[in-house]
Amino acid sequence: MTSFIGRILKKPPSSALQAKERLHLVLVHDRTDLSSEDLKKLKDRLIQAISDFVEIDADETEIQIQVEGREQTLIANIPLRSPRRRRK
């Protein structure tokens, strides 16, 4: 309800929410020792390596760190090009 009104009035996110979102990113970086720059490089190399074996959709490839509790998991979403698309 409040957030609905908030949206109508275009209320900026509360400072607590900003703190939470910023901390979320900072903690992931601190825990994994991976910067977003590192992550980008990792993605490029991953695309390269996988492309040696199978044709993938590089533009749609996503890589992110998923946090669950204190565990971080590297999640890669790599769509493979379908054989049909490959033919044309």
Next chain:
Amino acid sequence: MNGKVVAIISGKGGVGKTTTAANLGIALATLGQKVVCIDTDIGLRNLDVVLGLENRIVYDLVDVVEGRCRLTQAMVRDRRYENLHLIPAAQTRDKSAVSASDMVRLCEELRSMADWIVIDSPAGIERGFRNAIAPADQVLVITNPEVSSLRDADRIIGLVEAEEKGPAQLIINRINPEMVKRGDMLSISDVIELLAIPLIGIVPEDETVLISTNSGQPVVLNEKSKAGLAFLNIGKRLLGEEVPWVSLNVKAGLLSRLGQLFSGET
């Protein structure tokens, strides 16, 4: 007796370790436990003044470690509670005067004399911190609901895990319900979600903490203080009692407020 060793740590300085160590020590003593508090903040000792025992110090932790006195000689007895003792830190030395194995040996000896050994530690992630957690069976991490202390807490929680002393338990200190309600302070559930360790205490921002520290009578002795009650509840939880979180807000009609404190929703 087979006493348990609890280390109180934070990473960032000034978040309430010494206040917690003093109040938890007294809380456990009032609950009938034999307690020894150790100040390991060598060079910056404070647990003595917060406990109001500064005038009774003869020997200190480094005197014990270096063999200038027996362990029992360095244990300052609290006149209010004869089952509470303090081993003060040395003031004119530095952290290198004590090693992790010194702490382990010392605590081995203390385990046979007390039910609880409460260790106050210095800020930082260096030697002082390592000395404090080396003998610990349980580690309590103090944080304030604020970005830098939370980030440092996360870092130190990772180090505790790496030392296989985890999972640490969390105390959120200096929470201000009004600010949480306004959306200007991280809520309890925000903090728990970010740090992802079990919660053992929520202590509100409360001016009675400073007032009682002024007179060397820790706030847990003040039955009307919310912070005092929060510290007493931490003691009870350490003893395995299930204390409802609701009892934090003693005034009637604040139930909904407590809900907000947890969720941060307005």
